[in-house]
Amino acid sequence: MSTTAGQWEVIVVGAGAAGAAAAAHLARAGRRVLVVDRAASFPRAKACGGGMAASVQALFPFDLSPVVEAVIERVRFTWDLGDPVVAELPGAAPFWIVQRANLDAFLVQQASLAGARFLPGCPVQGLQRRDGCWRLQLAPGASEQPEGGWLETRAVVIADGSGSRLAASVGLGPSRPRFATTMSVELEGEVIDPATAHFGFGLVPKGFCWAFPRRGGMSIGLGSFIGRPADPATARSEADAVLARLLPSLGFAPDAGQRTVNRLRVWDGHHPLHGEGVVVAGDAASLCDPFLAEGLRPALLSGCRAATAIDLWLAGEAHALAGYSEGMRRDWGESMAWGRRIASVFYRVPGVGYQLGIKRPTAPQRIAQILSGEMGYGDIAQRVIRRLLFQRG
Numbered sequence: 001m002s003t004t005a006g007q008w009e010v011i012v013v014g015a016g017a018a019g020a021a022a023a024a025h026l027a028r029a030g031r032r033v034l035v036v037d038r039a040a041s042f043p044r045a046k047a048c049g050g051g052m053a054a055s056v057q058a059l060f061p062f063d064l065s066p067v068v069e070a071v072i073e074r075v076r077f078t079w080d081l082g083d084p085v086v087a088e089l090p091g092a093a094p095f096w097i098v099q100r101a102n103l104d105a106f107l108v109q110q111a112s113l114a115g116a117r118f119l120p121g122c123p124v125q126g127l128q129r130r131d132g133c134w135r136l137q138l139a140p141g142a143s144e145q146p147e148g149g150w151l152e153t154r155a156v157v158i159a160d161g162s163g164s165r166l167a168a169s170v171g172l173g174p175s176r177p178r179f180a181t182t183m184s185v186e187l188e189g190e191v192i193d194p195a196t197a198h199f200g201f202g203l204v205p206k207g208f209c210w211a212f213p214r215r216g217g218m219s220i221g222l223g224s225f226i227g228r229p230a231d232p233a234t235a236r237s238e239a240d241a242v243l244a245r246l247l248p249s250l251g252f253a254p255d256a257g258q259r260t261v262n263r264l265r266v267w268d269g270h271h272p273l274h275g276e277g278v279v280v281a282g283d284a285a286s287l288c289d290p291f292l293a294e295g296l297r298p299a300l301l302s303g304c305r306a307a308t309a310i311d312l313w314l315a316g317e318a319h320a321l322a323g324y325s326e327g328m329r330r331d332w333g334e335s336m337a338w339g340r341r342i343a344s345v346f347y348r349v350p351g352v353g354y355q356l357g358i359k360r361p362t363a364p365q366r367i368a369q370i371l372s373g374e375m376g377y378g379d380i381a382q383r384v385i386r387r388l389l390f391q392r393g
């Protein structure tokens, strides 16, 4: 590979939602950007329901509609597959379903069109600061190897997802991240109601399951959010038992679909997200909502904000990266701190939570407003927690 010292102003590690969003913005700002991803080619498979608030469109100067596969008009909540609550989403807060592989590839394409270079098949295995620059080492099997064995850059965006090792290696994010255990299932076939998203409580211990329609099928997810994560074999057999009941209720065979167990890094406290010439974004920064597993919006938000901060820092604004950490804490972390408290009470007494929380007439609209960013958990948390602790309607 013909990379020379000083060639790159920014290297983005990971071309998921966070990294690809950052790369697209940095390239449009005229920065010399390299994006590396360990996946051998894009689009690559990605376990994700792909549900996100349409409000993320405001983060981008280009139209995201080419990758939107479904527009959700209503949400249906159930307790143990019964006791349903159906709510129409308010027109101002629509919810989109994307296929993650396509969203990420689309953002990478936007970055490339704006001048970024993309290298798939290149896992980064180490990061070092030397003489005011960052040096990145690629794994031995990488599809390309730089001259001298290292890639050099002035700034780095770490966006290598839930399994990140790089963030902690440079002292960013929690040193001992907290994980939710998830299973994702991709179903192919006709969808009974393609404008409804399902959220099922009472089936998954300490969590819930969701079923999102997309083009030609559905994405199903199961997540457990509190307590020690189960080992993969136990998680799989517990999830298979849930799916055997859930899938027939959606019109699919009990054993249908490709299934994968994943660990999802969730928000667990405020941490600095920047160092000298480096920021961390998305799951690598532990931004995912610990109550509802919403990780796409914070990944896109942090990727876009990381790009703005790096651009300013490269232009000489010394405090720009600290501003990134402060802004993410103020506009995302404060709400997640309440989300974590709600999760720890709700998932201990989910039956009470369903009756006193989800079944309230205003609850579905509040959830839609939280998922769209119109409200934060802080706006509702104290009332919800009081209701759950004292079990009052």
Ligand SMILES: Cc1cc2nc3c(=O)[nH]c(=O)nc-3n(C[C@H](O)[C@H](O)[C@H](O)COP(=O)(O)OP(=O)(O)OC[C@H]3O[C@@H](n4cnc5c(N)ncnc54)[C@H](O)[C@@H]3O)c2cc1C
Residues within 6 Å of the ligand: 013, 014, 015, 016, 017, 018, 019, 036, 037, 038, 039, 046, 047, 048, 049, 050, 051, 052, 122, 123, 124, 125, 159, 160, 161, 162, 182, 183, 184, 221, 222, 262, 263, 264, 281, 282, 283, 284, 288, 293, 294, 295, 296, 297, 299
């Ligand atoms: C089953 C499931 C369902 C979900 N459903 C939803 C949902 O419906 N809505 C929602 O908002 N959130 C959902 N989430 C959460 C959401 O998927 C994540 O929060 C989101 O993917 C975070 O994006 P990211 O860019 O930070 O990480 P990722 O999308 O994981 O991207 C990280 C990238 O880094 C690359 N990489 C990793 N290590 C290296 C390395 N060493 N060198 C180079 N590249 C590397 C990977 O190949 C990958 O492409 C779900 C999660 C799971 C597990």
